[in-house]
Amino acid sequence: xNNIATLKSAVTGSGSGNSSxxxxxxxxxxxxxxxxxxxxxxxxxxxxxRLQYAYVLWFSQRQSGKQNNVxxxxxxxxxxxxxxxxxxxxxxxGHLIRPSEMALHSDFHLxxxxxxxxxxxEANKDGGKWIVRLKKGLASRCWEDLLLAILGEQFxxxxxxxxxxxxxxxQEDIISVWNxxxxxxxxxxxxxxxxxxxxxxxxxxxxxxxxxxxxLRDKSSFRNTDVFLH
Amino acid sequence: TSxxxxxxxxSLAEFRYGREEMLALMPKDIKMPNCLRHFPLxxxxxxxxxxxxxxxxxxxxxxxxxxxxxxxxAFRASGKTGP
Numbered sequence: 556x557n558n559i560a561t562l563k564s565a566v567t568g569s570g571s572g573n574s575s576x577x578x579x580x581x582x583x584x585x586x587x588x589x590x591x592x593x594x595x596x597x598x599x600x601x602x603x604x605r606l607q608y609a610y611v612l613w614f615s616q617r618q619s620g621k622q623n624n625v626x627x628x629x630x631x632x633x634x635x636x637x638x639x640x641x642x643x644x645x646x647x648x649g650h651l652i653r654p655s656e657m658a659l660h661s662d663f664h665l666x667x668x669x670x671x672x673x674x675x676x677e678a679n680k681d682g683g684k685w686i687v688r689l690k691k692g693l694a695s696r697c698w699e700d701l702l703l704a705i706l707g708e709q710f711x712x713x714x715x716x717x718x719x720x721x722x723x724x725x726q727e728d729i730i731s732v733w734n735x736x737x738x739x740x741x742x743x744x745x746x747x748x749x750x751x752x753x754x755x756x757x758x759x760x761x762x763x764x765x766x767x768x769x770x771l772r773d774k775s776s777f778r779n780t781d782v783f784l785h
Numbered sequence: 786t787s788x789x790x791x792x793x794x795x796s797l798a799e800f801r802y803g804r805e806e807m808l809a810l811m812p813k814d815i816k817m818p819n820c821l822r823h824f825p826l827x828x829x830x831x832x833x834x835x836x837x838x839x840x841x842x843x844x845x846x847x848x849x850x851x852x853x854x855x856x857x858x859a860f861r862a863s864g865k866t867g868p
Contacts, residue, residue, distance in 0.1 A: 604810050607800040614827060635827065636820040641802060641810040643818070649832040650817040657827075688859035692848050696836045700804070703837070707802035713795035727856030741793045753804075759852075761859045782863040 596668070599640045607708050609639035609668035610718075612647060617660035629673060637668060644706055653695040654721045654728065665702060666718030666733075674767035678717050683737035683766035685747055686780060687730045687756065694721055694728035697754045701730060704753040711749070715742045722776070729777060730754070737766040747783065759784075808837055 599605050612635045615628070635651070638644045654663060664672035673679065689697065698721040703709075710716055715734045722729040734746055747762055756762075763780035773779055802810070821828045841849075848854065 604802070605800050607798045614824065633824070635824055636818055641807060642812045645811045645835075646815045646818050647821065649811075649815055649835070650821055650828050650830075651833075652827055652829060653833075653836070688856045688862070689854055690848055690851075690856050692844060693854055696841075696845065699836050703802075703804050703807045707804065707807050708798035708800065709803070711795060711797075715795075727858050739793070755849075757849075757854060761853075761855045761863050763859075763862060778862075780862060784863060 596637050596639050596643075600642075603640040603642045605640055606638070606644070606706055609637060610644070610665055610706065611637040611668050612651075613664040613666065613672050615662045615664065615672075616658060629671070632664070632672065639668075641706070644702075648699075648702065654698050654723060655692065655695040657723045659723055659725060662720055662722045663698070664718060664720045665705070667716075670717050672718060672720065672733075674771050676717075678735060679733060679767050681737060681767075682717060682733055682735045683743070683764055683768075684720075684731045684733040685743070685750055686763040686765060686777060687750070687754070687760065688727050688763070688777070689730065691726065691728060694723070694730065697721075697730050700753050700755070701732070701750070704749070705732075709749065709753060710746060712742045712745050715739070715746070731776075733767075737764075737768070804837070808835060811835070 596609055614633045614635050615631045617631065636647045638647055651663075657663070666672050667678075670676055670678040687697070698719075701719050701721075705716060705719055712734070715736060717733040717735055719733065720729075720731040722731070732746060732750055734742060736742060743764060747764075750756070750762070751760065762783045763777075764783065765777070765780040769779060770776055815832045817828065817830065817832075853860075
């Protein structure tokens, strides 16, 4: 089960007698060498519940005290694990620390298999993200609610969702949801409204949107956003 | 019967699970996936019950019922001074 062939067949659904999506085999370029084989994406057991997509969980942490010698972002990205069923998700999620227990400047990234959590990725390059900056103490519950909604396909925007990130920062924690097409307003609005519902955000919550193009331009994840107040 | 905006047609997902279903499908015996063993600082040996099944703490309740769930930095970004 620990090989790419199995992984591929797990992701495409071939070999399982199950004629279900994901539609095409995702590219394997998203995974650093030597880490792909630790994904446990074997074909779902008979009693398991398949997810619409396979997902990969990543972790990153900014190295402290090396401002002049910043490692390339993708070298800080560590692939933690992957899953393609509800049961396998719980096995991964339930054995990880909560976001609130993570060190400052660390992030969990949950992305569809084949999409790297980077602005430059083919699936992200025309996309953007919704951002909710939260007071400390709220991120863990929000992150869990968000994961359940994404994996359960509650956003109802077809294939538009790329992934989600929780970022632990100084004086705030940030939840982001990335989508494919930043200029598709129907989709971005639906994602915003669903996000509000699934996280139970109060009506006055500030939400921000930023295109990855703008992030590439100003090299920042959370500055210069479009702010939405209600 | 008028529709103001044409809604895009999204393909409906075949595998959908509501929040309660996701929670109900949590297996009874869960082993830690081997891949997690590479990250000793990120893992918990014993399975942690989802927060959805644990009561909200007093602190969380206080934060949720405060004037805003946003951080002060969110207000700074929005150009407002405070909630």
